[in-house]
Amino acid sequence: GQQLNQSPQSMFIQEGEDVSMNCTSSSIFNTWLWYKQDPGEGPVLLIALYKAGELTSNGRLTAQFGITRKDSFLNISASIPSDVGIYFCAGRSGGSNYKLTFGKGTLLTVNP
Amino acid sequence: DGGITQSPKYLFRKEGQNVTLSCEQNLNHDAMYWYRQDPGQGLRLIYYSQIVNDFQKGDIAEGYSVSREKKESFPLTVTSAQKNPTAFYLCASSTAGELFFGEGSRLTVL
Numbered sequence: 001g002q003q004l005n006q007s008p009q010s011m012f013i014q015e016g017e018d019v020s021m022n023c024t025s026s027s028i029f030n031t032w033l034w035y036k037q038d039p040g041e042g043p044v045l046l047i048a049l050y051k052a053g054e055l056t057s058n059g060r061l062t063a064q065f066g067i068t069r070k071d072s073f074l075n076i077s078a079s080i081p082s083d084v085g086i087y088f089c090a091g092r093s094g095g096s097n098y099k100l101t102f103g104k105g106t107l108l109t110v111n112p
Numbered sequence: 113d114g115g116i117t118q119s120p121k122y123l124f125r126k127e128g129q130n131v132t133l134s135c136e137q138n139l140n141h142d143a144m145y146w147y148r149q150d151p152g153q154g155l156r157l158i159y160y161s162q163i164v165n166d167f168q169k170g171d172i173a174e175g176y177s178v179s180r181e182k183k184e185s186f187p188l189t190v191t192s193a194q195k196n197p198t199a200f201y202l203c204a205s206s207t208a209g210e211l212f213f214g215e216g217s218r219l220t221v222l
Contacts, residue, residue, distance in 0.1 A: 006154075033210060042116075042202050042213035043155075050209075088154065090211070099170075100211055104154035 006089055006103030014111050019076040021106045023089035031092040032072040033100070034063050038085050046087075047074070079110050115139065118203050118214035125190075125197070125221050133188045133217045135203030142207070144186035148172060149200040149216075158201075161186055190219060197221050 003026045013019060023032075031050055035043035047058050049065035049072060056063055060077045072089055089103040116137045125131045137144065146158040157170030161180040175194025180186055186205075190197045198221045203214040 031209065035213075040200075040216070040218070042118075042204075042215045045210055045212065048210050090155075099157065099160065102155040104152065 004089065004091060004101050004103040006106055008106060009104070010107040010109070012109045012111065013079055015079060015081060017079055019079055019083070019108060020073065021087060021089075022071060022073045023091070023103045024071045025091055025101075026070075027093060028069040029091035029093050029101075030069070032063070032065050033090040033092075034061075034072070034074050035088040035090065036085050037088065037105070043088055076108075079108075081110050081112050084108060084110050116203060116205055116212060116214035118201075118217050121215065121217060123217060123219045125219065127221055128192045130189055130191050131197075131219065133190070133201055133203075133219070135186045135188065135214060136184055137186075137203075137205045137214075138184060139205055139212065140183070141205035141212075142183070143205060144180065145204040145206070145211070146170075146176070146178065146186070146188045147202040147204065149202060155202065158188065 006023045033048050034046045036046050037043040047056050047063040052069045053067050054065040062075045064073045086105040086107050088105045090100040092100050119134045143162050145160040147155040149155050156172050158176050159170050159178040161167035164183050167178050167180050177189045201217045204211045
């Protein structure tokens, strides 16, 4: 099956620092989605990307759809304590209109 | 408010018992999904349904069953055949693009 490698697995940063995480795929995707999950809750969609090279922002979050269509990046600027959580990437290939492949997540801890 | 409602939030079950998790959505989405989440494993697809009265197995369907009799509802039954059922279960729905999740149900087998 399709594989998504998400890195880093975890990050410990100081409040105010910028954060970067990425996902790489063994195959081409035509959609990339980034989610954040708080403990004991369902993931919440942060950013959706639909075109290679696309760069989209949502407040302090910026995500990019890699030009090769096999990777995506999420950056968080000026981190704050409420950024703590698990961030997931997810991709959808052209062969399936509905099924998503998820990365294993990046656990972000922000020290005040 | 539009959204996806999962119930119960927490559920305890004895070994050998079947249990059904509820998922209801009022987003008018055609597709619905069940995922299982274990620590360090990410999200794994159990079953999905693209339309009413039709559903397909995901990557880890063994020991689970679903039904899709109504567009709004996609219940998941965790059967006694599931050898390691303790997990966090997430229901989701989508249009052709983005996936939206419920708040999850945590099942613990005693």
